[in-house]
Amino acid sequence: MRMSSSIAIGFSQAEDPQEAAYQASMIVKNQMNSHSIDMAILFVSIHYAKPEILDVIKSILNPTRLVGSSTAGIILSHGIFNRGLAILAINSSSVNFGIGSALYSPEDNPRNFGFELGRKISLDLKSSFLRQASVILCDGLFQYNNQFILGARESLGYSFPLAGAFACDNFKLKETFQFHQKEIYSNAAVGLLIGSDNHVAFSNKHVFKPLGKPRVITVAEGHIIRTVDHKPAISIYEEYLKDDAINLKNVFSSSPAALYPLGIYVEKLRQYLLRYPVDILSDGSIVCQADIPQDSEVHLTISNKDSFKNAATAAAQEVKEALGGHQAKLLIIFESMIRHKMLGRHSLLEIHAIREILGYSTPMIGMYSFGELCPLGLGDSPTETYLQNGSILLLAIS
């Protein structure tokens, strides 16, 4: 069954959030030609993360389902915007969506948090539709991600592909927001389960290369690296950054550590998982976004603009192959905000490279994230989900 659908994307940068929501909604409404909206995905820069925008969108578009996330930047086919509000609206007879949200509080078990989200989105999807993939948008400041992912996999199925992104703000990493129907949350995760016979393809690439001699994580506790080669973990950065190591405690996006994520070699994936240090403790331990296996080989990693573009090209090529000759009808991009920061005014080069491969007519929307969630592994259809930093994730529906 082929996808019979209408897709619209509205965007606004109006100063007032309600005005921006109104303008973007009206663009969508005009493009949808009176079709009802089954699913709306909302990406907003932190300035627009206000509850009142949801009232405006609801009153104009009245989408059956809505999820969204705050972001450090919005990716559209005609440009990249650090400030703005974008709405993706879908009407489709052949694709169904299940959505849900889960709130996390420190006394909760992170695994239950993930499980709850998976359960809710499963329940919301009509049983007649074949589950294809899920997209999860989670608070970027959440740190117990292995447990969260494990919980989600428990409820959705261990081999079920999870994709998604960790929300961010304006590069400050102080507070991020998630949207679900008429609610706006922090410390939450929202999810979207795609049910369809259409092809859904993922690809995730980073193209960071290991730098210098290998070191060993000698003590790790969950998502905290205590020591590397029996020295405080921070020493790995101090040795390489010398004088600049003084800036390691800066806000993350302006810390030099953002340029050189830790690369942890995972034998079974035969690739490096990237981890950004999100905090540095007083004893020199490095706090990461997800668990770090003890005794792993670790390097500082490095990349450059050309490699970023190559990664985007490779991901697009992989998606194209995975779609098996079917034209992508919708492309969603989740990309590390650090790549955006490093690419600066060249950020659009990646987007051009992707569009060149997947087609200039394919509707496209994306957000810059603080961590990408994607199935990794060997073989044609990797199903084990990992949190990756510094990468680009493409999700295409044919």
Next chain:
Amino acid sequence: MNNSLFLSLLPVYLGIIIFILLISILYFWLTLSSREEKIRQLEEAHKKMMRSFNELDEQAKLIVKTDLELNKAQEELDKRLNGLNTLQRASRQINQALNEEDIFEKLKSALFEELGFSRTLIVVNDERQLPKIRTFVGFDDRKVKQIVESLYKDEHLKNALNEGHSLSSISAPRKTKEKMTHVFETEHYVLAPIITQTGTLGFIFVGNRYDAPAVTQGDEELISILSGQIGQSLENTQLFDKVFRSSQELEIKVKERTKQLANALAQVEEINRKKTEFISAVSHELRTPLTSIKGYAAILMAGKIGEIPDAVKERLFKINTHSDNLVNLINNLLDIARIESGRIDLRFGIYKTKTIVDNIVDLLTPQITNKEIKIKLDVPATVTEICIDISQVERVFINLLSNAIKFTPKGGTIALSVLPVLENGFATFQIADTGIGIAPADLEKLFSEFFRVENTINQTVKGTGLGLVLAKDIIQAHHGKIWVQSQLGSGTTFSFTLPTSKEIFDKSKKTSPLA
């Protein structure tokens, strides 16, 4: 035998054993020394490899250092480009502002966020030269007031601003820096004065808290340019405001003066109306007794009530002549009054231009012949007809031609011509003489009631001073224009226009008849 053989061979055996032993020892020794060599070699190789490894690691450190520098340079370059782009956009927007409020409306938080600042404060003095907060982002109301109070109390900071110096967290002296950080509760900042030609008008402050990257020299330059731009725009808006106010004042004055003039005009019109009514009433009242006087004079002159002496007859003749003049005067006054009050109904008809001109000239031929004046007529074929009230227009022709005859010396020339080109459907007639001409000062008053040019001819020939007024009124009633050109001693030319059709008359507006 066997024993002896054994004994005899024993040395051989022993020799062989010893030989084998020696060979084995030699082999063992050789193997041992080779293994040691290998170990030594391996150790050497390991050392070499470790050295290379460490060297590679050192190279990696060098790569990181270089890469960091490149990244910093690129980040700064991106920031500068983005800043310049934002600045250009902001400049364009504030340059379009028409008032001060507009300028600060355009300087929204998005602009400063794009420049990389989360805190902004713009203060510009008001008309009383008191600091007025125009825009702030990242502070609360209370804090902003505190900042402004502290800043203007601090003589050092105030002087720095008044002298036009910008201050930043990278360029300010330590003490100033500490003071600024304390006042603004902001670690990374730029403070730039807003300067106009009249001096420092205020300041712009931008900054970030401790957890943001430090400001750069580029930031300081950028904010200084922006503050200069704001100053320039403020000056422009003040200038615009001044011009706008002057124009408004002028407009008010023009309106007031127009109102005064309209009132005056209404008064004049009212007076004129009353005058016309008065003239009309008086003329009617005068005409009745005058008719009686003329009648009685005629009876007496005819001798119907007895013969009268010649001296009396002569006086009666004068009474009759003066009465005729008086009747003419009263008729003219009545006509003027009727036309001006709109009580006259023009009876339009289409007339051949050539016929009208010929008839008029025929009518005046005796006077023309008497003074031996040459008359030139020029009626082009392009203007064949005019649409007029013939009885009225004839009076215009007669009036103007009579004047021309009166003021043209014997043997002079009068030219009556029609211009070949129509002006908006109106035909232009010209009556030119070679008479004594009119002084420029008199030309302006020529169409005023009872005005008569002071010259020798007028002193001898009587007139009412109403002929040209009547001609003007008749032309105006036809929606035409009348004007005069003259040069003393050379002659005078009267020109007037008349419609060529009723449609042209209807379409045209009644305007001032004097061109």
